[in-house]
Amino acid sequence: MTFNVAVIPGDGIGPEIYEGSKKILSKLKEIYKLDVNFIEVEAGDSALSKYGEALPKHSLNVIEKSDMILKGPVGESAMDVVVKLRQMYDMYANIRPAKSLPNVQSKYKNVDILIVRENTEDLYKGFEFMASDGVAVGLKVITEFASKRIINVALSYALKRRGKITCVHKANVMRVTDGLFARICRELLKDKVIFEEMYVDAAAANLVKDPSKFDVIVTTNVYGDILSDEASQIAGSLGLAPSANIGDKKSMFEPVHGAAFDIAGKGIANPTAFLLSISMMFNRMYEISMDSKYLLASKSLENSIIKVYEKGEKLTPDIGGNAKMIEMIDEIYKFIS
């Protein structure tokens, strides 16, 4: 079985991070004999200005035939790339770990939260219209089908972790939509895990108060967007957070951070979030193929990154170091075995 991966290098710091990461990918492929093909495709702001479309047809053709998508950060056109792909290929589970890394200055220690965000519906469906002059309406859609699906994903993660799930909603106000989500949470999770419900405003406060109270958070799309950014910052930095968009047929892996145009081309971008996303991608390949070489490659990459943080010598300026991106990548490269 060969995995075809469509790579969107993206905008801003995206292309240089992908370029720099290639040697790591090659080394992993070689050591673990990974059966993976990478095919670069254009998408994002640069594609938009070149072709008038952020996600041009020739890119979609490649993506269509690929098993996975590895995506760098995209600029202002992100919505037309990432949300479109998530929905087009029904990549319904947005998996966002917020985990502390060694030697990253942070007010919080040992954060280890997994946010499982529903990725296809809610206001992200994009059903919006002007109901009248000056009156805009958007539809928040929450279905039983999508709720069950995402809650079951959260369940499978929780059972492999500390066995606790916090279901985040605002069913005291949105009784029908969030009420549906909350009810299904109760039905599927009670008695199976340490189950807790929390209103989204309280969750936003409790993440600040004591992140150690959380293990897995499962929530709808909009709340998940907000809480995952907050949680990754609490874990140290939004700039370090990877993510996976899992679907039954296709999955996409991407850093949570943006294109950071201000530091593009300076060679100081932090490759961590992109590389951790690659580690998540190999893990997904393992889940699909059940071939342990992908799991080993995933772990090897993750451990090598952690070792570089433990040593703390080759870190980029965003986290207080003075290494160039390529020095950090070289250091990670060395640890891979």
Add this chain to the structure above:
Amino acid sequence: MTFNVAVIPGDGIGPEIYEGSKKILSKLKEIYKLDVNFIEVEAGDSALSKYGEALPKHSLNVIEKSDMILKGPVGESAMDVVVKLRQMYDMYANIRPAKSLPNVQSKYKNVDILIVRENTEDLYKGFEFMASDGVAVGLKVITEFASKRIINVALSYALKRRGKITCVHKANVMRVTDGLFARICRELLKDKVIFEEMYVDAAAANLVKDPSKFDVIVTTNVYGDILSDEASQIAGSLGLAPSANIGDKKSMFEPVHGAAFDIAGKGIANPTAFLLSISMMFNRMYEISMDSKYLLASKSLENSIIKVYEKGEKLTPDIGGNAKMIEMIDEIYKFIS
């Protein structure tokens, strides 16, 4: 001019806090010759179980004739009390200061943010329905009228503060609804203040990263709910945050925290948020009457609270002290002059 205030003591720790606060209210009334009548009304969980309605008619009759509402925390029926009153009396501006207090342990110092939250529309309108079996839909309504109104409120606050406004939205995804709000922000605020736009996910992360970057935040109802809880926890504790719901005809003042049933009756509730809400109420009376005695009473109460925190001797257990609520109130009482 006499101000009639309908007081909802509320549930859980609400009634004991109001009871304890009465001596402070009396002292302020006496010293400053405030022309204020307080009339207690029932609302909340206790009213619900007594009359089958969280907001019974006899309470509404009193509220209808009053100028202001002073509300303690309400339990599970909060939605039917607070959201109903906000909409019924068009109290459109939810004003939520997140400000550090001396001697409150916190990872962040000198936080001073004002969140101006639109309080009447968005998904809080409660327009929700089952579109089909297992398919729930809620309407997010954003109007030009309400957006203009709240943005102008934010502007008037910013001009009295550090002159900066961060307009929080997610117009990259919700292009019509949040797009409308963002456009009006630009139209009304650019060139008038230091103006900044931020996506709500980034705002949630940036509050954690560096709250000192914010002065006034203006946003729609749902985002405001989430960010104000987060910000007040960053300032020290959600339990200390007051709030105002301002309308042209009526206003309501309430702590942000909940009914805390677990500590009700133990005499250890922290009265700060309720008392600071009273200070905001007197300030509103000043804005309406332009009679400086209300402003002086507002300041006197706020300063007395701050002095008790500066001394740090009579603080309740929630913030690391070992005083009873009544000891803390007595200490505040002493400082009032």
